[in-house]
Amino acid sequence: MSATIASAEPGTIDLGSSTPVPMGRLAKVELRKALDTRAGRWFTISILALVLVVQLIYAFAAPDDALGYGDFLSVAGGVLGYFMPILIIMLVTSEASQRNGLVTFTLEPRRSRVIVAKFLAGFALSFAVMVLAALIAVLGTLLGIATGAEADWSVDGNLLFNGFVLANVIGVLIGFAIATLLMNTPAAIVGYFAYSLILPIAVGILSSLSSGFADIAPWIEFNTAQTPLFTGDYTPTGEEWAQIAVSGTIWLVIPLALGIARLLRIEFK
Amino acid sequence: MIRVHGLTKTYGAFTAVDDVSFEARPGRVTGFLGPNGAGKTTTMRVMVGLTTATSGEVTIGGHHYRDIPNPGRHVGVLLDASAQHAGRTGREILSIGAATMGLPSSRVDEMLALVSLDEREAKRRLRNYSLGMKQRLGIAHALLGDPSVLILDEPANGLDPAGIRWMRGLLKGYADRGGTVLLSSHLLNEVELIADEMVLIGRGRIVAQGTKESLLAGADHQSTHVTSLDNELLAKVLAERGVAVTAAGQGLRVEAPPVEIGRAAAEHAVVLTDLRAAEGGLEDLFLSLTSDTQRDVLEGSPS
Numbered sequence: 189m190s191a192t193i194a195s196a197e198p199g200t201i202d203l204g205s206s207t208p209v210p211m212g213r214l215a216k217v218e219l220r221k222a223l224d225t226r227a228g229r230w231f232t233i234s235i236l237a238l239v240l241v242v243q244l245i246y247a248f249a250a251p252d253d254a255l256g257y258g259d260f261l262s263v264a265g266g267v268l269g270y271f272m273p274i275l276i277i278m279l280v281t282s283e284a285s286q287r288n289g290l291v292t293f294t295l296e297p298r299r300s301r302v303i304v305a306k307f308l309a310g311f312a313l314s315f316a317v318m319v320l321a322a323l324i325a326v327l328g329t330l331l332g333i334a335t336g337a338e339a340d341w342s343v344d345g346n347l348l349f350n351g352f353v354l355a356n357v358i359g360v361l362i363g364f365a366i367a368t369l370l371m372n373t374p375a376a377i378v379g380y381f382a383y384s385l386i387l388p389i390a391v392g393i394l395s396s397l398s399s400g401f402a403d404i405a406p407w408i409e410f411n412t413a414q415t416p417l418f419t420g421d422y423t424p425t426g427e428e429w430a431q432i433a434v435s436g437t438i439w440l441v442i443p444l445a446l447g448i449a450r451l452l453r454i455e456f457k
Numbered sequence: 458m459i460r461v462h463g464l465t466k467t468y469g470a471f472t473a474v475d476d477v478s479f480e481a482r483p484g485r486v487t488g489f490l491g492p493n494g495a496g497k498t499t500t501m502r503v504m505v506g507l508t509t510a511t512s513g514e515v516t517i518g519g520h521h522y523r524d525i526p527n528p529g530r531h532v533g534v535l536l537d538a539s540a541q542h543a544g545r546t547g548r549e550i551l552s553i554g555a556a557t558m559g560l561p562s563s564r565v566d567e568m569l570a571l572v573s574l575d576e577r578e579a580k581r582r583l584r585n586y587s588l589g590m591k592q593r594l595g596i597a598h599a600l601l602g603d604p605s606v607l608i609l610d611e612p613a614n615g616l617d618p619a620g621i622r623w624m625r626g627l628l629k630g631y632a633d634r635g636g637t638v639l640l641s642s643h644l645l646n647e648v649e650l651i652a653d654e655m656v657l658i659g660r661g662r663i664v665a666q667g668t669k670e671s672l673l674a675g676a677d678h679q680s681t682h683v684t685s686l687d688n689e690l691l692a693k694v695l696a697e698r699g700v701a702v703t704a705a706g707q708g709l710r711v712e713a714p715p716v717e718i719g720r721a722a723a724e725h726a727v728v729l730t731d732l733r734a735a736e737g738g739l740e741d742l743f744l745s746l747t748s749d750t751q752r753d754v755l756e757g758s759p760s
Contacts, residue, residue, distance in 0.1 A: 199483045199637065201458025201518025201531050201605060208526040210558060217556050218497055224553075225544035287540035290507065293532045293558045297506040297523045425659070 207297055211305060218302075218309035221288075222279045231278065232317065235271045239264050239321045243328030247335060255332035256340030258347050260325035265352040265418060268321055269359050270384065275317070276310045276363030277376040280451075285373040289456040299452050307364065314360045318353065344422055351418035358414065361440055368447025371454065383439070390410060406431040410439035458483055459504065459606060459639055464513035464701040466499050475661035476513070481639040481654075483605070486632045488652030489641040489662035490743065496661040497641040498536070501610050504533050517606055529558040533599030533607045538591035538615075547574060550583065551601060551611045558602045568597035573623075588615030607631065609640040613647040620648070625651045645743050657743060665742070673739060680735035681715045684708030685726040691718075694725050710735060 222228050223419030246263050247255065296302050333339050366383065370376040388411040395402035406413040406428070413435040416424035424432060459481040467473040474496040481487035491497050494528060502508040504515045504521045514521065517532055525531050551565040569579050572593040583591065591748050592615050599607055607628070613621050628638050629653055642648045648655060656666040665672055673679070684707050685691045692702045692709055698721060701712040711718055715732050718743065722729050735741075 198520060201520060201525070203520065203525060203531075206526045209559065211558065213559060217553055220556065221542075221553060224549050225542055227544055270753045282542060286542040286544075287537070288545075290536055290540040291534075293507060294505050294536070295529045295554065297525075297528060368568070441652065457501075 208298075209301075211301065212309070214296060214301060214305035215308035215312070218279070218305045219312055222309060222313055224281075227282075228275075228278060231271075231275060231330075232313070235268065235275065235317060236320055236324065238271070239267045239324050239435040242267050242329070243324055244331065247328050250332075252337045254351065255329070255335075255337035256342065257325060258340075258343045259328045260328040261322060261343060261352055262347060262418065263326045263328070264321040265355060268318065268356050269418075271315060272314055272356060272357045273363030273366070273380055273384075276360050276376055277367040278373060279310055279313070280306055280364060280367035281371055281373040281376050284371040284454075284456060287456070293456055303368075303448060303451060310360060310364065311357075315357065318356060318406070320353070326344060346422035347418075350424070351422045355414060355417045357425070358436070358440065361444060362410075365440055365444035369443055370450045371451065384411060390445050407434050408438060410435040458518055458637055459487075459580065459608070460516045461504070462516075464500060464503060465511045466496075466503060466508065467511045472502070472661050474510075477658065477661070477663050478513075479633075479656045479663060479666055481606075481637050483635050483637045484632055485626050485653045486638040486640065486651055486654060487654045488648030489639055489656050489658065490645060490648045491641075491643065491658035493643055494695050495658045497509055497643075497658060500658075501536060501608055501639075501641060503534070504608055505536070509537070518653045527558060527602075529554065530602040531602070531604050531606065532560045533602065533604035533609075535592075535595040535599040535607075535609045535612055537610065538588070538595035538612075539583075541583050541591075541594075544582055546580050546582055547586065547590075548579040550594065551597060554601050560601060564601060566570060568601055571600065571627075572597040589617060589620055593620075594615055596627070605635070607639065609638070611642055611643060612640055613644070613651070614698060621647060621650060645740050649739060661700055669739060672742060673734070679712075679714045680741065681718055682708055682733055682735050683711055683715075683720060683722075683729060684719050684730065684731040686730065690725060691722060691727045694721050694727075 243260060246260065249299055252258065281337065283292055292302060293299055296305075329339075329341070337446050362383070363380065366376050366379050370379055387409065391409045391412055395405050406415075410432075413428070413431040416422075416428045417432075461477055461479050464474055464477045465472065477496070477500060479487075489497050489500070503510045504517065504522060505528075506551065517525070522528060545553075547667070548565060548569065552562060555562060555564050560650070564755055569575075574590065574593055574597070578586075578590065583594075586594065592612055596612060599609060616624060626643060628640070632638050632653070640648075642650065652669075654668055655668070655672060657672075682705065683691065688704075689707055692704075695702045695709075695711055695713070695718065699719075703710050703751055715734055719729065719732060721727075723737045
């Protein structure tokens with residue numbers, strides 16, 4: 189690698205032989221950054237360990253007629269739903285909270301490319317975690333069979349797609365939205381739990397007090413609207429899809445758009 | 458070659474950088490000198506696109522930084538050695554940089570050797586690094602892509618005297634091979650030791666620039682240490698010429714350039730045994746040029 193001092197005019201940098209950092213390489217680096225710290229690596233391992241523990245408890249606690257693979261997969265999906273967004277939050281907010289964004293955005297000043305790389309890395313990591321969780325659900329099912337349940341390996345396609353994959357993809361996107369909006373690790377995690385735990389409880393209380401509110405709640409509260417994805421027959425009705433779209437616009441699309449716009453502009457200090 | 462042209466950056470009513478223009482040329486180490494908060498870091502952040510200028514522009518090698526593909530291969534940047542994930546090892550930080558730039562991992566070993574971080578230190582996490590080690594790692598990171606331009610913000614901060622000497626050798630060698638180096642500091646001594654050229658900034662404005670010699674020559678104020686066989690007479694004749702004279706050790710400190718004192722001594726046949734520009738002439742210049750921007754009022758500093 190020779191220094192790129194140009195011959196034409198002294199002090200001019202010849203960019204002729206320079207190529208942009210390929211997106212694949214950026215994404216690979218982002219994936220590496222998600223796992224090369226104790227925080228990132230152990231949080232990922234902890235999510236999977238927690239899935240395993242919950243599977244064990246479920247295998248012993250659940251009634252025998254609810255010990256099919258689909259049940260275990262649903263349980264695993266529930267655990268991921270709570271914690272995977274935090275993985276994404278850490279991936280994004282560490283750039284500001286750990287301040288390495290200074291280097292990241294100096295090596296790739298076209299920030300939109302870094303953001304795309306973060307999405308690619310975030311989704312690659314999430315899908316890997318989903319696949320591993322689905323494998324752990326196999327272990328849970330085997331354990332269920334060992335404790336006397338009938339072997340039932342059938343999986344409802346809607347459960348797999350809506351309840352497991354889509355619900356978690358939405359969770360990952362929520363993680364991105366909160367992370368880019370706040371760009372601060374502790375604040376984003378608190379914000380996420382306020383959104384995912386406190387908000388649905390508050391809505392539940394209000395809904396129980398007022399039937400009018402119960403009717404509009406799924407239109408304005410995203411957690412409530414998503415319930416049909418992972419309960420019942422895992423197939424939202426047309427109205428329920430509309431509720432997901434409307435509340436999703438409020439809680440996901442708009443915040444994510446604002447967050448990305450913010451990330452493109454903020455000064456990394 | 459770094460060219461800063463009419464650069465201004467305002468934050469609301471506060472002007473951090475005010476119409477700054479200067480150049481850092483290939484083959485030279487340019488020191489960017491100014492007190493804390495003078496606008497050095499903001500200027501450097503604008504250079505690499507982390508901060509957008511309110512007006513004016515910076516080009517590096519004729520390009521805007523944002524337009525340089527894979528910029529790490531052309532411009533080495535160290536803005537803040539602590540701005541890395543505290544949980545990553547030194548080696549991992551360099552490996553990520555090398556991977557982004559598309560460099561082989563052998564380059565990481567080369568850079569670690571260059572900045573004298575040994576294998577054990579490279580395996581330690583950044584939070585366990587001293588400031589001096591962070592600076593060495595930061596310089597290794599800046600040099601990873603074998604760039605032709607280096608932009609270093611306070612790189613000597615935290616280095617011990619031996620470390621500063623090492624950095625001087627490193628940067629001189631780099632400039633001698635045709636590289637462009639811009640480094641900032643709030644410490645005159647560091648810049649004096651390392652830089653060929655200086656750009657002095659105070660409260661967002663360039664107050665002086667040039668080589669050390671040209672800056673001193675252009676200074677309207679200079680002190681001289683003089684010792685003679687008849688200090689009393691010399692002091693008297695100098696005082697008659699309206700020059701401030703104070704006793705200093707064995708001799709006198711005179712607020713005039715050496716040539717004037719030599720002339721006075723010759724006229725009155727006073728034998729001089731020592732005549733030299735007072736140490737800190739540049740420091741006086743620095744303080745006077747930036748005096749209205751200093752936070753602390755210095756007793757007895759020339760104004």
